Amino acid sequence: MDQTQPRSPAVEIDDLHYTYGDGTSALQGISLEIAEGEAVCLIGPNGAGKSTLLMHLNGTLPGIQGGRVKIWGRAAEKKNLREIRRQLGIVFQDPDDQLFSPTVAEDVAFGPHNQGVEGAELERKVALALSRVGVAPELRDRISHHLSFGEKKQVAVATVLAMEVSILVLDEPSSNLDPAARRALIEMLKSFNLTMLIATHDLELALEICPRTVLLDGGRVVADGSTGELLADPDLMAAHRLEVPLSLRLR
Amino acid sequence: MRRHTFEQLARRPGYLQHLDARTKTACALLLILLTVLLPAEATWPFLAYFLLLFALSRVAGLSLPALLTRLAWIAPFVLAAAVLLPFVPRAGSRVAFSFNLAGRPIPVYRDGLVLLKAIVCKAGVSVSTVLLLSATTTFDRQLAALVSFRLPRLGISVLALLYRYLFLLQDELARVTRAAASRNWRSGRPALRLRAAGGILGSLFLRTYARGERVHAAMLARGWEGGALQRGAGSYQREDLLPAGGFAVLAAAIFAAAFFF
Numbered sequence: 001m002d003q004t005q006p007r008s009p010a011v012e013i014d015d016l017h018y019t020y021g022d023g024t025s026a027l028q029g030i031s032l033e034i035a036e037g038e039a040v041c042l043i044g045p046n047g048a049g050k051s052t053l054l055m056h057l058n059g060t061l062p063g064i065q066g067g068r069v070k071i072w073g074r075a076a077e078k079k080n081l082r083e084i085r086r087q088l089g090i091v092f093q094d095p096d097d098q099l100f101s102p103t104v105a106e107d108v109a110f111g112p113h114n115q116g117v118e119g120a121e122l123e124r125k126v127a128l129a130l131s132r133v134g135v136a137p138e139l140r141d142r143i144s145h146h147l148s149f150g151e152k153k154q155v156a157v158a159t160v161l162a163m164e165v166s167i168l169v170l171d172e173p174s175s176n177l178d179p180a181a182r183r184a185l186i187e188m189l190k191s192f193n194l195t196m197l198i199a200t201h202d203l204e205l206a207l208e209i210c211p212r213t214v215l216l217d218g219g220r221v222v223a224d225g226s227t228g229e230l231l232a233d234p235d236l237m238a239a240h241r242l243e244v245p246l247s248l249r250l251r
Numbered sequence: 252m253r254r255h256t257f258e259q260l261a262r263r264p265g266y267l268q269h270l271d272a273r274t275k276t277a278c279a280l281l282l283i284l285l286t287v288l289l290p291a292e293a294t295w296p297f298l299a300y301f302l303l304l305f306a307l308s309r310v311a312g313l314s315l316p317a318l319l320t321r322l323a324w325i326a327p328f329v330l331a332a333a334v335l336l337p338f339v340p341r342a343g344s345r346v347a348f349s350f351n352l353a354g355r356p357i358p359v360y361r362d363g364l365v366l367l368k369a370i371v372c373k374a375g376v377s378v379s380t381v382l383l384l385s386a387t388t389t390f391d392r393q394l395a396a397l398v399s400f401r402l403p404r405l406g407i408s409v410l411a412l413l414y415r416y417l418f419l420l421q422d423e424l425a426r427v428t429r430a431a432a433s434r435n436w437r438s439g440r441p442a443l444r445l446r447a448a449g450g451i452l453g454s455l456f457l458r459t460y461a462r463g464e465r466v467h468a469a470m471l472a473r474g475w476e477g478g479a480l481q482r483g484a485g486s487y488q489r490e491d492l493l494p495a496g497g498f499a500v501l502a503a504a505i506f507a508a509a510f511f512f
Contacts, residue, residue, distance in 0.1 A: 060468045085474045092472075097465040100415050101480060102391035113482065114474035141389075143258065145418045163473065 009033050010072060010167050010195040011057065011088075017066030018052055018219075026052040028219035029067070034197060039189075041206035041227060042199040044216035045241035050199040051093070053216070054169050057197075058088045071167065086115060088167040089160030093175060095152035099144035104135070104155050107144060111163035129162035130155075133188060150181030157188070167195045174202040203231055203245040215240060257382075260313060261389045267311045272392035273399055273484060274491040278498045279384045285506040286376045291369035296509040300376045303501070304383055313386045318379060325378050333370040337363035390414050395484040404479035411480045412466070420459060427451050 011034040018027040026049045034040050042050050055061045056069050059081045069076040071084045089111070092098045101107040108126045117125060130140065133154040144152060153173065160168065173189070174182045182205075189196065189209050200206055206213055206227055213230050215223040217240045223230055231237065232248045261268060267275070282300065289296055308318055337347075337359045344362040351357070384393070397407050428436075428451065436447055 055468060058472055060472050082474060082476075085472060090469075090472045092465065092469050094465065096419055097462060098469045100412055100466050100470065102389075102394060102411055102414060106391060106480075106482070109482070110470075110475070110480070111473035114476065114478065141391075143390075144415070159473065 009070075010036050010038070011197065012070040012073075013053075013056075013067070014069075015067040016053070016056060016064070016069060018049075018056065018061070019065060020052075026219050027056075030216075030219070030221055031067075032214060032221060032224070034195060037193070037195055038212060039196040039198070039210045041210035041213045042197060042216060043201070043203065043206060043213055043242060044222075048216040048240075049219040050216055051171055052219075054090060054171050054197070054199055057167075057169055058085045058090060060090065086163060087165055088169060089163055089165035091156050091160055091168070091170045091173060093172040095149070095156040096144075098156040098159060099152060102143060103141050104130075104144060104147070105140040107155065108158050108162045111159055115163065125162045125164070129158040132161055133158045134184065148181075150177055150184070153177060153181065153185065154188075157185075165194070167197070168192065170196070170198045170200075172200055172202075173198060174200065174205050203242065204247060207231060207245060207247065215242075257386050258389060260311070260386045263312060265310070265312060265387070267307065267383075267387040270387070270494065271484070271488050271491045272388045272396035273487060274495045275384055275388050276393065276396040276400070278495055278502075279380045281499055282380050282502050283377045285502055286373050286380075289369075289373070289506065289509055291365050293509045294368070295512070296505050297372035297376060299505045300502075301372075301379070303505075304376065304379045308379075308383055308386070311383060311387045313383065318382060321382050322375060322378060325374055329371055329374045333367045336366045336370075339363055391481075392484065394481045398479065398481050398483040404481070408480040416459075416462070416466075419462075420455070423458060424451075424455060427455065 011032070013030055013032040016027050016030040017025075019025045030049070030053060042053065044050055052061070056064060056076065057071065059076045059078070064076065071080075071088050074080040074084055076084055099107045101110055105126050108129050109122055112122055112125045126140075127137070130137065135151065135154050135158060139147065139151065139155075144155065147155065157168075157170075157173075170189075173185055177185060182202075186205055186208055189198075196209070198206070198210060210227050213223075213225065213227040214221055215230060215236070222240060223236060228248070231245055234244050237244050286297075286300060305315070305318075308315070338357065340358070340360055341362050344360045346358040347361040347364055349356045349358040388396075391411075394407055394411055397410075398404065431447055431451060436444060
């Protein structure tokens with residue numbers, strides 16, 4: 001990986017371990033560093049530990065069992081979680097999990113409201129976040145249940161953008177989207193000037209958005225490097241239930 | 252989608268739809284309170300309340316069949332609770348009439364009939380009031396009104412989440428039963444069908460539980476620390492005071508008249 005100039009790390013993960021209550025060992029010593037402004041994709045087969053890793057980043061899972069997570073130098077522990085969640089937003093895989101308020105606008109307002117933002121300033125943040133993801137203003141007062149899947153996904157991203165986070169974490173952002181909605185999502189993510197970590201099976205999306213990719217399998221980091229080089233390695237891909245994207249095979 | 256017709260109706264432009272949710276909620280609560288307090292012997296005040304609600308439904312654009320269909324949903328509950336009352340003798344109660352069942356005379360008591368009528372009317376007016384409120388006020392505004400009335404926020408948050416996820420659960424149930432039906436669930440042996448139904452309910456419970464955990468995680472991720480999900484309504488539109496006052500006076504007058512006529 002090209003690391004000419006060391007920048008202040010946005011995310012630092014050191015020897016992270018996690019075992020679920022049923023004994024499934026999801027993370028077995030993950031170490032990873034993401035610099036400010038970097039866009040990194042997290043790939044790997046189902047059950048590799050991608051989602052578990054993401055949930056550790058802002059303390060959504062109850063407690064760190066082993067190892068350390070730091071966001072902008074702050075340890076992800078209880079006393080720092082409020083500030084960390086202000087800095088790092090997670091867009092979950094199923095937008096129906098993320099959109100729980102009666103209307104779109106209230107859902108987008110939920111995060112900033114928790115930060116103590118109220119009144120006209122809150123309205124401004126909601127309107128700005130919705131416009132950044134390209135959601136039409138007339139959808140503001142709609143019930144989330146009535147939106148199309150693509151619209152739900154856009155709103156889910158807006159709920160996090162409204163918190164004015166500096167690190168955007170997305171879990172499978174393109175799953176279940178139709179090609180047009182997927183294209184809109186990719187263009188939207190490319191337009192953001194944020195540090196991003198994207199867990200995905202959509203390797204073409206990884207090629208377009210992330211210069212760097214981390215391959216996870218069995219709760220361990222198996223490979224970490226340039227997306228183009230990593231995804232072009234057929235043996236590495238096949239060994240971890242992945243495949244070289246078509247666009248690279250046709251080259 | 253049929254199940255959302257009330258929500259769609261509440262979003263249409265209209266006089267009642269435009270009124271502040273707090274006005275309508277307060278009026279609805281007042282009417283329910285007065286109805287509950289009406290003496291059981293009253294008859295025409297119940298009819299007057301029904302007429303009042305019917306007139307308001309017309310203003311709201313809610314058709315009588317739509318109102319009655321939804322009202323019919325409560326019939327089993329009300330009747331299950333009250334249908335035996337006329338057959339229970341009370342001290343000093345007179346027999347209104349009697350009929351023969353398998354050669355035995357069965358007396359029907361007047362007091363019980365009066366009680367049955369009162370329960371049916373009170374439930375009918377109360378539920379019609381709530382139906383009219385939800386046909387003219389979107390659910391988020393109703394919740395905001397409850398916040399403004401300083402009802403416990405936790406309870407309001409639970410209502411908000413219930414409303415949001417009820418539809419999702421309904422969809423999930425529809426998907427699971429469709430998948431089961433496509434494998435000929437309905438043509439199996441009754442015992443097998445029952446077992447499958449148990450499995451469907453069990454898996455729905457587990458899915459709901461898992462979704463609850465995911466939603467909680469998503470809430471925590473956006474800085475939720477146990478506060479209310481719902482914000483209160485904005486400033487009150489004072490021009491609502493006139494229709495609200497008129498409604499309150501009319502409802503109270505009918506109530507007071509019930510004790511004299």
